[in-house]
Amino acid sequence: MSDDKRLDHLRSEGDINISPHRAQWSRESIDAETRHLLEADARYFLHQSLSTPCLNVLRTCRGSYIEDLQGRRLLDFHGNNVHQVGFSHPKIIDAITRQMKDLSFCTRRYTNIPAIELAKKLSQLAPGDLNRVLFAPGGTSAIGMALKLARAATGRFKTISMWDSFHGASLDAISLGGEAIFRQNAGPLLPGCEHVPPPDNRHCPFNCGVACNLNCADYIEYVLEKEGDIAAVIAETVRSTPFIPPLDYWKRVRAACDKHGALLILDEIPHCLGRTGKMFTIEHYGVIPDMLVIGKGLGGGVFPFAALIARDNLNIAAEKALGHYTHEKNPVACAAALATIEIIESENLLKNAAEMGDYALAQMRKMMDNFQIICDVRGLGLLMGIELVKNRNTMERAKDEAETLMYYSLSHGLNFKLTMGNIVTLTPPINISRSEMDSALNILRDGLKTLPH
Numbered sequence: 001m002s003d004d005k006r007l008d009h010l011r012s013e014g015d016i017n018i019s020p021h022r023a024q025w026s027r028e029s030i031d032a033e034t035r036h037l038l039e040a041d042a043r044y045f046l047h048q049s050l051s052t053p054c055l056n057v058l059r060t061c062r063g064s065y066i067e068d069l070q071g072r073r074l075l076d077f078h079g080n081n082v083h084q085v086g087f088s089h090p091k092i093i094d095a096i097t098r099q100m101k102d103l104s105f106c107t108r109r110y111t112n113i114p115a116i117e118l119a120k121k122l123s124q125l126a127p128g129d130l131n132r133v134l135f136a137p138g139g140t141s142a143i144g145m146a147l148k149l150a151r152a153a154t155g156r157f158k159t160i161s162m163w164d165s166f167h168g169a170s171l172d173a174i175s176l177g178g179e180a181i182f183r184q185n186a187g188p189l190l191p192g193c194e195h196v197p198p199p200d201n202r203h204c205p206f207n208c209g210v211a212c213n214l215n216c217a218d219y220i221e222y223v224l225e226k227e228g229d230i231a232a233v234i235a236e237t238v239r240s241t242p243f244i245p246p247l248d249y250w251k252r253v254r255a256a257c258d259k260h261g262a263l264l265i266l267d268e269i270p271h272c273l274g275r276t277g278k279m280f281t282i283e284h285y286g287v288i289p290d291m292l293v294i295g296k297g298l299g300g301g302v303f304p305f306a307a308l309i310a311r312d313n314l315n316i317a318a319e320k321a322l323g324h325y326t327h328e329k330n331p332v333a334c335a336a337a338l339a340t341i342e343i344i345e346s347e348n349l350l351k352n353a354a355e356m357g358d359y360a361l362a363q364m365r366k367m368m369d370n371f372q373i374i375c376d377v378r379g380l381g382l383l384m385g386i387e388l389v390k391n392r393n394t395m396e397r398a399k400d401e402a403e404t405l406m407y408y409s410l411s412h413g414l415n416f417k418l419t420m421g422n423i424v425t426l427t428p429p430i431n432i433s434r435s436e437m438d439s440a441l442n443i444l445r446d447g448l449k450t451l452p453h
Helices: 003-013 020-029 032-044 090-102 113-125 139-154 171-176 215-227 249-260 331-346 349-370 399-411 434-449
Strands: 058-062 065-068 073-077 130-136 158-162 193-196 230-236 263-267 291-294 306-311 374-380 383-388 414-419 423-426
Touching (some): 020 399, 090 331, 130 139, 139 171, 193 215, 230 249, 349 374, 349 383, 349 434, 399 414, 414 434
Parallel strands (some): 158 230, 230 263, 263 291
Antiparallel strands (some): 065 073
16 A cells, blocks of 8 residues: 555544654655655554654754754754753763663662752752652642642642643543643543633633733632532643743742642642743742642753652651652752753853743734734743634634744744644754744744735
């Protein structure tokens, strides 16, 4: 069967969801060797949404770029949010290599110097009295630890989280999360998971309009009062769509949690360690949560690694197994994390993220003036989004147009993520240069010109 016929067959059989845009891009862009490898990948991996079958085969990643087998380089403004300091940073590779030679693994019941140093560093960096740490092999696992600790601390099990949020793909995490693609047809989910609207004024059930009036924050207090036994409110500090809550939002939620005896758990897995221009995103809001969950970039773009950072007074579960993961104090992962933080501090990357984010948002707002398909440009540091709609009055999502723009960009050297079907989500490394940013913006601008106006 030819490659074209194979794509058509798989789509018609429902084995994979291949859009016409993707099929056309594949036919025009991928050589025979790559097609053969993609077929092998699809043959041996279980198929699942958003993962397998894959789009392309990578050969290398370095700095702000990924490169495929055919030698085509793309600026990676997606990176699964692991590449805060870029890919394959030499200081991280060196730290990993040295640590592998000295101590490659630490069995449970023992500790090691990199793990202790990293825990100390995170407790020093985190705001307020967030100075107790647990490590996990991924963000989803760290979310699970936070849930267990909240239950132990409060004697309650119910939670409040946000619709359209994402906290991981395990059963407990999708119970908290609000994305339909993970929740639908998953069977019974974790009991007691209440959901509320996120701070998204443009799609708000409270009809906020152009600015959030904090009715969504007040509704959280309403649910806390009505339920009466909520263990924790858990949410992304800034949603990865991205939607940026007003400055008073988290202050109001913090006060409501305190009033009703609930903990506040903030998920900063995708944008911790500088993406928003602060080491931790909640620093923009002047609020201290009870727990912070971080990950992705913590592993230096190499290791799957995450951490739960909790208030000192939550050190109350010595008789329980909150995490108990095989790689919870992996010395090599800890060495990668320490090197990542050192790079962020020594290369002044918080400042670069803030300045480059301001510059990019200003350029994208100029695009909004010229392209009616853009209804909103928003961001904080280098967590940025462009929302595309068919009509600014009806706010109908321009999903086909967004996909067309994505494949145009891929063909011209830029990789990014589409969120909710119509939001161009842009998360470059926080050490990105001005020239690299301009190259990406030019590709976006040229791609927008090809869309219907």
